[in-house]
Amino acid sequence: MKLYYSPGACSLGIHVVLEEIGKPYELALVALKEGAQHKPDYLAINPKSKVPALDRGDGTVLTELPVIAFWLAKSNPEAGLIPTDFEGEVRCLEMLDYVSGTIHPQAFTRQFRASNFTPREEDQPKVVEQGKALAAKYFDTLEKTWKGGTWLLPSGYSVADAALFFVEYWATRRCGMTLPPRLDAHLKAMLARPAVQRALAQEGLAA
Template identity: 35%
Template sequence: MAPGTCSTAANILLEEVEEVFEVAVVNLPAGENHRPEYRAINPSGTIPSLRLKDGRVLTDLVTIAEWLGRNCRRGRYWPADPALQTRAHAIMEQVTREVHAQGFARVFVPEKFAGTARDCAAIMAEGRRLAARALEELAGRLDPQGYALGAFSAADPIVFYVAFWADMTDVPMPARLLAHYRLMLGREAVIRVLREEGYDPARLGQPAPNPA
């Protein structure tokens, strides 16, 4: 994992399911994710990666979240209802494919999308617009009350990490997403992980909601 990245979601969920686990921090700016020893674990060089007790390695955040939700604490954090499972997948994929990969990726690594260094400011601005629009769509998928599916599930830490990014970058959050974010900030596991990653939970969750 790397502090402040999407791997925060996996870290939170591991705390929530009360599994004993060991964290290995990958220094992304230093390119440690491209070193042979990490590529041997995850050939794509992405984070997070989760090595299971049987030696298998999961390298996709949505897969990790679903596996933990299904297989830990007697499946408490993965819905049994097929309709809710479909909603969970839709929410998590909206986060990873749209909010993250299309929006915030342009904010954090604009050079990957820019033809020249001078394009970066425009790419970052575009990323903020894309992220804000995708967050609106995401908010519409969330349960009007409480957590993403009503009760806490493996989908909630994934929703949380992009709300955290929005908070840190002043990208406006719709009211429903902000309510979810603040609800998550009250969970002990979230507070513990944020502190471990170097953040002060008491300073988070203050942005005004998007009037739209």
């Protein structure tokens, strides 16, 4: 397997999952800041110009973080990264989707790439403010509806935790946010996991 990633991008969530699984894989750098995602070499891998993408080693490539996380968890059941009952699995997918489909684009892409949301440069600070407000609102929703203990789901650690981790990491390390108590404890618990520490170190990121 080969993970196409960029340091500190959402691909960090999949990097953590691969480290949790512990099977051999390669990392392939896609330097987003240099526009590598738009170059023909990478478009041949992922025509959507995004990371993460996972080459599964059989000539096929998967894209979209929730789908990659789901596939990795289901094809490595011994790693115990997804609930085994149907309802638990559905709740896990629900969380993956909330992080990747709502929190990532609405709260954080607004802050990191305001120009994607408005053609007028003078409106960009407003877009960033909206992103900050939405991040606080979404994290507050998670805090109030938290059903797990240390981990997000009551069934225990799962790929949903790896997904929540990358937005918590952005919030605190890139955006200077203070997380509500359960999420703060969750981030600390994630940072204590050897798999997370290895993924951060391999990407050259501080814990």
